[in-house]
Every structure is written in C-alpha cells, then in structure tokens.
Amino acid sequence: MTLSIAGFEVSLAPTMRPEDSAASQSAPFRPSKTELPQGFQRTAKSASFPVTTIFEQDVAIPMRDGVKLYCDIFRPKGKSNIPAILIWSPYGKGGNGPHGLHMIEGRFGVPEERLSGFEKFEGLDPADWVGHDYAVLNVDLRGCWNSEGTIPWLGSQDGRDGYDAIEYVAQTEWCSGKVALAGNSWLAMSQWFIAAEQPPSLAAFAPWEGANDFYRDTLCRGGTPYPYQRFWKVLESSMVGRGQVEAITEMLNRFPLYNDYWEDKRARLHRVKAPCYVLASYSTSLHTSGSIGGFNALGCETKWLRVHPKQEWSDLYSEESTQDLRRFFDYFTKNLQNGWQKTPRVRVSLLPYNEPPIENKPFSAYPVPQTVYQKLYLTEGGELSPQPPSSASTLSYAADFVPTQPDHNPEELQFHYQFQKPTWLLGYSKVVLHVSASLPQDLDVFVQLRKMDRSGVILQHMNVSVEQLSPPKTSPEEVSNSCFLKYLGPTGALRATHAGTKISSADPNAWPEYRHDKKEAVLAADEVRRLDVPIWPAGMVFQPGESLVLKVAGHYMSMMEFELLNDHLGLPNKGRHTLHLGQDDCSHLVVPLVEPF
Incomplete structure (x- = not known):
C-alpha cells in the first residue's frame, strides 16, 4: 500500500489489530440494531440513558472513493426530524480502545458515574444528548478499527471524508438535515479540516481545544521537534486498525522544514462558513495557540471563544459545559430562540495560582482590546x-x-x-x-x-x-x-x-x-x-x-x-x-x- 500527499510519498507505520490484547476492550464487529431501555446502564457504575434509545452498531458510511467507514448511532426512539452530532476520531466508537480517562490516576476529575461508557474518548456522551432530541454518531475515521483504508493524520483527506459522512447522515430518514460536529483534542483538530470543506448540511461545529496547523502549532513548535515528536510517536504507535497509519514522526525526520506536505496539515480556515464555538485552555501543551489562532482565522462571523481554567476533559464532561454547548447547538440546529446570540463573543479565564480561578470574563475580541x-x-x-x-x-x-x-x-x-x-x-x-x-x-x-x-x-x-x-x-x-x-x-x-x-x-x-x-x-x-x-x-x-x-x-x-x-x-x-x-x-x-x- 502506498500513499501520496501533495506529491510526497508518505511513510506508513503498522497499527495494532482490533483483536490484539494491547488494543484493550475490543468490541466485536457486529452490525446490528437494538434498543437500550430508559434507565439502561452499561455497568453498575455507569450513567444511565434518560430515554429509550435506538443503538445501531457498525453502520457503514460510504466515501466518494468507495471506502466504507463504520459508526455507531444513538438516537431517541420514536423521534424523527432531529439533528445529528458527528463525533469523529481514531479512538474507537465508544469505550473500546486503549485511549481513555483511565490513562492517568484520578480520571482527570471525571468520576465513572458521570458517563455512560458509550462515549468516544474526548467525545460527547450519547446519554447526555438523546434525551434532548439529538442523535449522536461515533465514527471511526478512515483506516481506524474496522473502517477501511489507511489512517490519515488529519489533512485534506480527513476533511473530504468528514464532508461525505455529514452529507450521508443528513439524508437519513430520521435526520432533520442539520448536522453538527463536536469533540475535544484530535476530535477538534479534525473539525477544522471538515468545516473547511464547506459541507452544505453542517449547521454548526464546536472544536474544543484543537491545533489547526499541525506542524507549527504542536509537532514542531518554533522549528524544534523536541520534545513533542516523542508524544506524537507514542500516539502514532497506539493506533488501532486493519491497515497502516501515516507515520507522522518519520515524515518529520524526512522533511524537517515546512513544505506542501505540512501545508496539507494546515486547515484552510478562511473557507469556513458554519457557526463555530471554539474552546481553549492554558493546561494543554498541544492546543492552546492553535485553538485561539483558529478562532481568529475563521472565515465565518458567527463564532465564539471560551478559554477555561481546567483540564480539557474535566471541562468537557462538566454539566455546566454540556449545558452551554447544548444552548449553542439548540440555537443553530433547532432554531430555538434561547438567547445564545447574546453570549459574549469572547469569554476568558485567568489564573491567580494561589486562589480559585477567575472565569468567563467577557470581551469582544482576543487579544482583548484593553491590552x-x-x-x-x-x-x-x-x-x-x-x-x-x-x-x-x-x-x-x-x-x-x-x-x-x-x-x-x-x-x-x-x-x-x-x-x-x-x-x-x-x-x-x-x-x-x-x-x-x-x-x-x-x-x-x-x-x-x-x-x-x-x-x-x-x-x-x-x-x-x-x-x-x-x-x-x-x-x-x-x-x-x-x-x-x-x-x-x-x-x-x-x-x-x-x-x-x-x-x-x-x-x-x-x-x-x-x-x-x-x-x-x-x-x-x-x-x-x-x-x-x-x-x-x-x-x-x-x-x-x-x-x-x-x-x-x-x-x-x-x-x-x-x-x-x-x-x-x-x-x-x-x-x-x-x-x-x-x-x-x-x-x-x-x-x-x-x-x-
């Protein structure tokens, strides 16, 4: 298998197979449709589903080149004409991969009881959304797990695939035709590229903490690959699929200077038209600059930025943030007149270090005009x-x-x-x-x-x-x-x-x-x-x-x-x-x- 991007032959690396023990809790490939009854819990500690939910597993989504991607769909039973939220990443379709809150002690402040266990790592929890008449789709991007093809490291291929998935979902019998994107970190980085493709059915998107220029923002900050080449190598080595993954760290060794290959890893944000809610934090050593810079570079006028003082997943799964994001999506996917348009364009936090943080200070722009x-x-x-x-x-x-x-x-x-x-x-x-x-x-x-x-x-x-x-x-x-x-x-x-x-x-x-x-x-x-x-x-x-x-x-x-x-x-x-x-x-x-x- 060979892969070429912008005229460069791309180095590829092997992936772990879904059946490998290192791939953690491998879920069997099982196209099916079942009902999760109201109150259903995956485990005795998991959060329950507030309504009876249709759970469609391993649904195929065709891409323009014939490749099939697979997703899990969660939607409220008996509801139609509802918006869909697409959760897009390489991390498995829901609690079934090596990446998760278990990676470090303390679960980042997110207790097991807070989540249903069906959420994609860094993605929204379906149990938080089906009760509010949303469908949530957890998609394994190209080459990941059982999805076909070679895993792309972001870039234009990922953007085109996201476009195709959005337009496919928008035509399903239960969807209102309005689709949103959401998620954190990798799930946010990919959103920049998908939104830049201008899918007609993309009603809104929420890239919560994601670099938009992979070389400059995170892989090779200031032109030096130390130390973050090592972090990305660890992530590259933990990818799960049935083919290969773009070997991003080897490509940096081969091409340490910026060229057209790296330009493909830079989202064309001036092309974005969909409304956007950007999140940033100080704690991430990967995404802060790219998140704020992405907000400023967006071509759309309907955009908001919030800078929070927490760890990214602690904020992502907090009840306050979930409600705030729901207001944004309700306004743009359901046309609910909930006052979202009055939300300050920029909200920032500040850290005293020796006292509780200051949160949600309103400003009209970033950098702030009073600087x-x-x-x-x-x-x-x-x-x-x-x-x-x-x-x-x-x-x-x-x-x-x-x-x-x-x-x-x-x-x-x-x-x-x-x-x-x-x-x-x-x-x-x-x-x-x-x-x-x-x-x-x-x-x-x-x-x-x-x-x-x-x-x-x-x-x-x-x-x-x-x-x-x-x-x-x-x-x-x-x-x-x-x-x-x-x-x-x-x-x-x-x-x-x-x-x-x-x-x-x-x-x-x-x-x-x-x-x-x-x-x-x-x-x-x-x-x-x-x-x-x-x-x-x-x-x-x-x-x-x-x-x-x-x-x-x-x-x-x-x-x-x-x-x-x-x-x-x-x-x-x-x-x-x-x-x-x-x-x-x-x-x-x-x-x-x-x-x-």
Missing part, C-alpha cells in the same frame, strides 16, 4: 526592568543540562518583575533574545513565564483540584507530574536556524510567526543571533508584591503529558549558551497587561 503591551528588559542582576541596561553584560547556562524535575534545575536563567498594583497578564507574550553558543550548533532556546508569590515561591496551578480526582488526593505532591494535571505557565521555543523565516509585521507588538520553510547557517562559536521567541497565550493574575518570572534554558521546562516522557531524551543542544544584555543587544520581554475589572 497595554509592556516592554521589560533583561538585566545582569536577574531583573525585568522597564528601563534598558546602561551597559553591556552577559549571562550563560549549560545548554546540555538534563533537568530532573520542574523548578529544581540550576541551569535555568531567571528574571523577575514585581507588580506594584493588581494586574492581569492576558494574551500573547514574546521575548527577544540575543544568543550565542560556545560550540557551533543548531541552537534551540526554550522560555517560560511563571508566577512567584510574595514569599518567593514559584507557583503551580492544579488543572483539577486534588479533591475532584477519582479517588481524591490530599495534596498536589501526591499527584503525578503531568501537564494534564499541573500547569506551570506559558512556554515558547525557537530553533536559531529558523529565525530568518519570521513573517514581517508592521506592528512592533505582533506575536512572532515563522514560515519554517528554510534554514539559515548553523551558529558559529560565539556568533550572536537575535531570536524573537513567541510565547503561548496566558491568563495570569498578579497582586501587589507578587512577581512575574521569565525562565530561559536549553531544555523544555514544563511537564509532559505522561511522566515517562519527562526524561528529556533527544535534547539537541550542547556546550554553553550565552544571553547578551544591554546596549546593541537589548534582550527584552513584551507582555500583554490588562487592568482588572
């Missing part, structure tokens, strides 16, 4: 100063130092700014660094923003409170060092040889963006190069006496999704890196500040 950009200069004394240093100086760190755990690593430079009045840091930051290396190399630099309390302690935010974990914990120290559960602060990265691909902007405060389509020469020993490093969006609350901390290092400084990925293997840097401060080399940080209200 004032503050330039802070890095000084030899470790301060962030509004005034540039009067003389030149340098600071250095061991770039090849292998860190052991967050906040206990000596080879991380720190710079501090203490606030004198209540302040919000809200939006995109950037740092301009003038850097050299002791040895010739393709230098990577990593930065992070943190909050320090009045006593000098650098803080962490729990994305799910220890009491909400299932079973609960008594302190954060008992919780694994996973970015799913602990958020440190926004990060940024840049590979020095990609600095020349920066997209020009007349706005001095513009967030740096890069084409990543060519390389400059590798740094010679002691050669100084300017690096404009983009830092992901943040929402941080500071009180008088509390401080903003900028960290600079030769390694990634946040936690990975799983502790086994925290060992920092594959670090490319070597020798010492030096920051040049003052005079002609005024390294500085630019932060978006907002007066609290």
